[in-house]
Amino acid sequence: xxxxxxxxxxxxxxxxxxxxxxxxxxxxxxxxxxxxxxxxxxxxxxxxxxxxxxxxxxxxxxxxxxxxxxxxxxxxxxxxxxxxxxxxxxxxxxxxxxxxxxxxxxxxxxxxxxxxxxxxxxxxxxxxxxxxxxxxxxxxxxxxxxxxxxxxxxxxxxxxxxxxxxxxxxxxxxxxxxxxxxxxxxxxxxxxxxxxxxxxxxxxxxxxxx
Numbered sequence: 001x002x003x004x005x006x007x008x009x010x011x012x013x014x015x016x017x018x019x020x021x022x023x024x025x026x027x028x029x030x031x032x033x034x035x036x037x038x039x040x041x042x043x044x045x046x047x048x049x050x051x052x053x054x055x056x057x058x059x060x061x062x063x064x065x066x067x068x069x070x071x072x073x074x075x076x077x078x079x080x081x082x083x084x085x086x087x088x089x090x091x092x093x094x095x096x097x098x099x100x101x102x103x104x105x106x107x108x109x110x111x112x113x114x115x116x117x118x119x120x121x122x123x124x125x126x127x128x129x130x131x132x133x134x135x136x137x138x139x140x141x142x143x144x145x146x147x148x149x150x151x152x153x154x155x156x157x158x159x160x161x162x163x164x165x166x167x168x169x170x171x172x173x174x175x176x177x178x179x180x181x182x183x184x185x186x187x188x189x190x191x192x193x194x195x196x197x198x199x200x201x202x203x204x205x206x207x208x209x210x
Contacts, residue, residue, distance in 0.1 A: 016063045017192055019150055020044055023122030028054045030141065030150050031192060032067030035104075041067070042074055054119065057081040058152030058192060059138040060088035060106075061165070062097035068106040080119075082130070083112035084137030096165065113139070126150075131180065133173025134161030140180065147187045149199070155180060155189060157197040158205050177206065 016033035020041055027050040032038045045052055052075045057065055060081060068079060068089070081089065088094035089106040097104035113119075115130035119141070126141040131154040138161070141150040153161040154176055163170040185200035 015193055017190070017194075018067070019190060020050075021121065021126075021150075022048070022050050023124040025049060025051055026053050026122040027051065028056055028119065028121060028126075029067075029071060030056045031058055031064040031152070032071055033063050033065070035066045035070055038067030038070045041071070045075075052077045053121065055079045056119070056141065057085065057089075057106075058140065058150065059135040060085040060095050061135065061153070062092075062095045062100065062102070062104045064152070064192060065089060065095060065106045066097075066104050072107050078110035079107060080111045080113055081109045082114060082137030082139050083109075084132075085135060086112060086137075094166070115139075129179065131176035133163060133169055133171075133176045135165070136167035136169075138176070142183065142187075147184060149180070149183060149187050149189050151180065151189050151191045153192040155202055155206075156191045156194050157189075157202070159194075160206070181206070 018032050019030040021028050029041055055068055055071050055077055071077060086109045090108055092098040092103045095104060113128050115128060117128040119126045124145060126143050129140040129142055131138045131140050134153045138152055138154055140152055140154055161173060163173050181203050183199050187199040189197045189202060
């Protein structure tokens with residue numbers, strides 16, 4: 001069974017959730033957002049005796065990629081992201097860090113993925129769900145066996161991803177949300193910001209005025 005440990009911390013003015021996900025002794029890190037605090041993930045990996053297999057970015061905004069360099073420096077690990085987001089990793093203007101008064105340049109991606117791709121992890125797997133809207137190439141990761149959805153910045157407990165940033169598109173976001181709400185009601189949603197929720201509770205929020 002997949003077990004999840006996630007670390008929530010403040011990065012600049014944002015509060016971004018990073019996730020350490022593992023099965024057996026293999027692990028991935030989803031959205032290591034802070035260069036200053038990502039050492040906590042390294043410590044947890046070493047404490048649990050896990051082998052870090054991948055870094056996965058759900059999208060390329062600065063508050064989700066800040067720890068990529070640290071993990072690449074400390075582990076023999078590959079970095080994956082949607083191809084449409086890949087060029088932003090190394091460009092502070094495109095990953096928006098320069099607009100926040102800081103400069104973040106992530107290492108480039110080692111591999112790309114889109115929908116229908118699968119990440120094998122130990123004896124389990126996570127499926128990639130392409131979710132453009134918040135950004136051009138946002139993705140979510142879904143583990144059917146355990147009912148887990150790592151939703152990035154597409155859906156939150158009481159909100160959805162903003163679309164007023166470069167690459168955002170409200171029509172695409174609506175399509176992505178409609179895709180995610182087709183998942184089972186009891187799916188646990190682990191978003192990029194804020195507390196966890198379920199698909200059932202998110203639907204009650206999202207459709208309450210419709």
